[in-house]
Amino acid sequence: MRRAAQLALVTLTFAAGVGEATSAGLQDFAAVERGRYLAAAGDCGSCHTVPGSDHPLSGGRPIETPFGVLVAPNITPDRETGIGAWSDEEFDAAVRKGMRRDGKRLYPAMPYPYFARMTREDVKDIRAYLDTVEPVHNPVTVNHLPFPLNQRMAMMVWDKLYFTPGEFWERADKSKQWNRGAYLVEGPGHCGACHTPKTALGGDKSGKRLQGYTLQGWVAPDITSGQGPLADWSIDDLAQYLKTGHNRFAAAAGLMGEVVELSTSKLSDDDTTAIATYLKDVSGPKPAADSSADAHVLAAGGAIYQDLCSACHKSDGTGVPNLIPNLTHAATVNTGDPTTVLRVILQGAQSVATDKEPTGPAMPAFGWQLSDAQVAAVATYVRNHWGKAPPVSEDEAKKERAKLDARTN
Known part of the structure; x- marks a missing residue:
């Protein structure tokens, strides 16, 4: 009788362990899938993958800035040249605070001023997904800026001027759909990194959010609502453009073509509609007619x-x-x-x-x-x-x- 009770206890303990492991496995899988989706929403592949490469997210792509060239780092889980040896805290500090593992500051080509709006949980899920990517040994020299811009200490001043930490806060006077769109645009989507005019120091111009900017030889147009170049686009038009790269008016090309192909086309219909709903509610200046052409x-x-x-x-x-x-x-x-x-x-x-x-x-x-x-x-x-x-x-x-x-x- 006593032996039977011991066997029963062992069986129950084993079953409980299997149950906990299975539950943990399911939880990890869910986190990985959420991270995969958020990595697409954040368009990580556009910067961290060399076009045509067989090794996604292994870095090495030159990023042209008004101040010189930076090269995107390797974010695969390789322990020597990627982020495999990083802790979750170190990864979060880089993504949401612009801080490297050695305590030095990142350049805002890594759009941490926008990623700061993301929740810690979302960033942790992205890390869970990146841990599942094929590790690639690819050492990258990131900083190719000329002196003195290659001195990262200057970023202390830049952060004081242009970086405001803090997660996204929902607005009680707006719909759930609007708030979801705002989170995606202002956070992982970092739309303002391209579409907001910049100062001479490369920071966003206050008061001109999403009113257009030129970078890497392409114009990221004004994407504010009813008064900008997208005035006649409906929410459905804009959502279709984000999902497919074209609509009844336009077709994406250049940098926006990459964004659609690698990022917004991977989002759910609900999320592209949420983004469109938010953008159509962001006001902007009305362009004046110019009839001075000869x-x-x-x-x-x-x-x-x-x-x-x-x-x-x-x-x-x-x-x-x-x-x-x-x-x-x-x-x-x-x-x-x-x-x-x-x-x-x-x-x-x-x-x-x-x-x-x-x-x-x-x-x-x-x-x-x-x-x-x-x-x-x-x-x-x-x-x-x-x-x-x-x-x-x-x-x-x-x-x-x-x-x-x-x-x-």
């Missing part, structure tokens, strides 16, 4: 447009819904900075490929065919005829061509 330049640009562009975008600029951008509602057409328009005319642009939508035709390059004056003329025609943006000069086209040549040579 009539002869407009005539020349119109002729070039009809010859080279109208076959795809149509004579009236409306394009093909969900395939070819509608120039009458394209954000980049209505943006003050002509960089993106010039770039796609000169260099062309690849369409975004997502899991659920067909890939649209690529925009061909015309830089080989058009002179700087002709590029400026057709850019001016498009931006003046269907937008409210100022004219483009031949000198601007020449400078953009030189920048593109420098990037590709």
Whole structure:
């Protein structure tokens, strides 16, 4: 009898242990899946993976900044060159506080001013996911900035000026959907890192949140609500663009194409709608019409447009819904900075490929065919005829061509 009781006790203890292990395993799996989703929402792959690489998140991709080049570090769980030896506390300090393991400060190319809005639990889940990624031994020299910008002590001043720690707080006067969108935009999505104008020191300009900025040779347009370039986009239009890379008006290209392909297309429909709901509620300035373009330049640009562009975008600029951008509602057409328009005319642009939508035709390059004056003329025609943006000069086209040549040579 006593032996039977002992066996029963052992059996119960073993069963309890198995139950606890199974429960822990399920809990870890859930954390990994949440982390995988949040890593996509945070667009970690765009910076930390070299395009075309077979080793995701192993670092080595150059990040162009107005101050020089930084190289994204290895965030795989390799213990020597990645984050495998980091504690959860060290990882959280880097992501939400901009602090390295050695106590030195990170540069804001790592968007910790935005990631600071994330919860500790969400950051811990991202770490749980990264621990499951294939470890890759890839030492990376991150800092390629010129002296004295390569001295991290200067970041103490920068943080004082531009970094405000603190998690996101929901607003009681807004809906659950609005608050979810605000969290994603202001936190993991770090939309303002590209779409908010910057000061001479690279910090966000207060009072101009999400009103557009130019970086790495592309314009991140004003994405504020009803008065900006996206004025005529509905919540559904914006959500579809985030999910698929195109809608009835526009198609994503360049850096935004990567964001869609690697990040927003991976989000749930509820979350892309939440982001759109929030953005449509962020007010911004109304662009003023600019009619100062020379009539002869407009005539020349119109002729070039009809010859080279109208076959795809149509004579009236409306394009093909969900395939070819509608120039009458394209954000980049209505943006003050002509960089993106010039770039796609000169260099062309690849369409975004997502899991659920067909890939649209690529925009061909015309830089080989058009002179700087002709590029400026057709850019001016498009931006003046269907937008409210100022004219483009031949000198601007020449400078953009030189920048593109420098990037590709």
